[in-house]
Amino acid sequence: MKKRFLFCLIILLSPCLTSLAQTVQVGNTTLTQREVAVELNIPWEMLWGNDDHLWVTERNGKVLRINPQNGNQTVVLDYESTASAFGESGMLGMAMHPDFDNTPLVYIVYTYLPAGTFLLKEKLVSFDWNGTELLNETVLLDDIDAGSIHNGSRILITPDLKILMTTGDTGSGNLSQDDAELSGKILRINLDGSIPDDNPTPNSYIYTLGHRNSQGLTIGLNNQIYSSEHGAQQHDEVNLIEAGRNYGWPNVEGMCDNTVEENFCAAFNVKEPLKSWSPCPAVNDLVYYNHPAIPEWKNSLLMAVLGGLDGGFERISQLKLNDNGTEILEENQYFNEFGRLRDICINPHNGAVYIATNGSNYPGAGPNRIIEYRNLNFLVNGINNPSSNTAKQFIKIAPNPASEKCQVHFSANFVGQSYQLISYTGQLIQTGSIETDNLTIDVGHLASGYYYVKASNTMGTITQSLLVK
Ligand SMILES: [Ca+2]
Ligand SMILES: [Ca+2]
Numbered sequence: 001m002k003k004r005f006l007f008c009l010i011i012l013l014s015p016c017l018t019s020l021a022q023t024v025q026v027g028n029t030t031l032t033q034r035e036v037a038v039e040l041n042i043p044w045e046m047l048w049g050n051d052d053h054l055w056v057t058e059r060n061g062k063v064l065r066i067n068p069q070n071g072n073q074t075v076v077l078d079y080e081s082t083a084s085a086f087g088e089s090g091m092l093g094m095a096m097h098p099d100f101d102n103t104p105l106v107y108i109v110y111t112y113l114p115a116g117t118f119l120l121k122e123k124l125v126s127f128d129w130n131g132t133e134l135l136n137e138t139v140l141l142d143d144i145d146a147g148s149i150h151n152g153s154r155i156l157i158t159p160d161l162k163i164l165m166t167t168g169d170t171g172s173g174n175l176s177q178d179d180a181e182l183s184g185k186i187l188r189i190n191l192d193g194s195i196p197d198d199n200p201t202p203n204s205y206i207y208t209l210g211h212r213n214s215q216g217l218t219i220g221l222n223n224q225i226y227s228s229e230h231g232a233q234q235h236d237e238v239n240l241i242e243a244g245r246n247y248g249w250p251n252v253e254g255m256c257d258n259t260v261e262e263n264f265c266a267a268f269n270v271k272e273p274l275k276s277w278s279p280c281p282a283v284n285d286l287v288y289y290n291h292p293a294i295p296e297w298k299n300s301l302l303m304a305v306l307g308g309l310d311g312g313f314e315r316i317s318q319l320k321l322n323d324n325g326t327e328i329l330e331e332n333q334y335f336n337e338f339g340r341l342r343d344i345c346i347n348p349h350n351g352a353v354y355i356a357t358n359g360s361n362y363p364g365a366g367p368n369r370i371i372e373y374r375n376l377n378f379l380v381n382g383i384n385n386p387s388s389n390t391a392k393q394f395i396k397i398a399p400n401p402a403s404e405k406c407q408v409h410f411s412a413n414f415v416g417q418s419y420q421l422i423s424y425t426g427q428l429i430q431t432g433s434i435e436t437d438n439l440t441i442d443v444g445h446l447a448s449g450y451y452y453v454k455a456s457n458t459m460g461t462i463t464q465s466l467l468v469k
């Protein structure tokens with residue numbers, strides 16, 4: 001059942017960084033919406049970094065580090081010419097070393113064309129973080145077959161310091177059952193790129209097989225691993241991952257529920273999904289939520305859903321688990337008004353969630369945004385909003401929505417820079433210089449719709465949406 005939820009507009013009385021605040025009700029908990037950033041370029045992976053920033057891969061090859069308070073974004077890696085992005089390929093999953101303070105390594109998967117070839121490949125690498133940028137790329141595992149479709153790839157570092165990495169079948173389903181191929185699998189890899197001694201098959205990276213294209217991977221209670229997986233037309237899946245098991249593709253879709261599938265499942269140790277969906281809504285990132293800030297979501301998987309080939313299923317699904325995490329008890333759906341939802345992450349301090357939108361249609365039209373949902377009544381150390389006053393960079397727009405003129409208030413460090421007003425379809429509407437920290441912009445001549453103001457200074461770039469009515 002789809003759960004309907006209420007939106008209400010809150011007239012903004014307090015000086016915070018968003019001009020439009022909407023709320024969403026989750027049972028007895030009220031979540032307040034806030035736009036963190038707009039104008040991203042197909043945000044693919046978004047995670048909460050140990051440095052309390054959002055880290056985002058853009059599929060076209062950049063890594064951004066975003067201040068969740070004010071949306072300031074800096075490019076910490078620009079691999080647009082290296083990570084070959086076409087179709088579904090490009091820069092994909094990312095994870096940080098669990099002891100990032102002492103071992104500042106960032107792990108990334110991206111696709112590439114080896115010199116002199118036209119055969120796309122995929123590799124897992126690490127970079128050093130020097131506080132400003134990612135550098136010193138180290139290859140851990142490369143030469144994995146890739147394609148314009150079905151490349152996975154989420155990565156997860158488990159408490160025993162192994163990397164789990166999903167790979168896709170590259171459009172060739174027969175690879176998924178072939179234990180000589182790394183495609184269509186979940187791989188388990190030491191942090192230095194070698195094969196763990198305790199993998200299910202000696203001298204093999206393969207941890208599980210029979211996957212089509214898994215693009216969600218997370219860890220829950222008792223270190224249980226869950227993945228989401230795209231089906232073909234029917235049977236998107238969420239799976240509980242067990243070492244050495246076969247997940248069926250391409251011989252089995254969804255449950256083992258016809259004679260041919262039952263025979264295959266019995267012969268090849270197939271693990272059925274915890275849940276499957278038909279027609280495919282295009283399931284993507286998974287995170288495990290267990291924070292007290294949203295009690296209704298405790299012990300749940302939150303799953304970003306892209307919407308399916310023809311759209312219509314875009315949402316975040318809350319999948320409530322049983323106490324030992326082995327069953328999905330119910331599904332509730334939220335946030336279905338932003339288009340394709342690719343990714344979700346959690347602020348571990350205040351329990352807020354961030355969702356990354358991938359625009360209205362495949363494979364990533366704008367607007368690509370990051371939106372926060374937070375229970376403002378949940379206090380961290382008795383304080384409601386400890387860092388909102390420390391934001392040193394901001395753009396505030398009022399009124400918003402606007403129909404004739406609006407005031408755009410920039411933080412003082414933008415004075416002397418220029419701003420851009422851009423439509424959600426990417427058209428540059430106007431530019432101007434920020435001569436004072438408070439500009440009046442005439443929007444009366446603009447077509448109704450969403451726009452955003454963008455400004456940069458030495459601290460980085462920030463954006464703020466504006467609705468013209
Ligand atoms: Ca994520
Ligand atoms: Ca399966």
Ligand SMILES: [Ca+2]
Nearest residue numbers: 253254255257
């Ligand atoms: Ca089936």
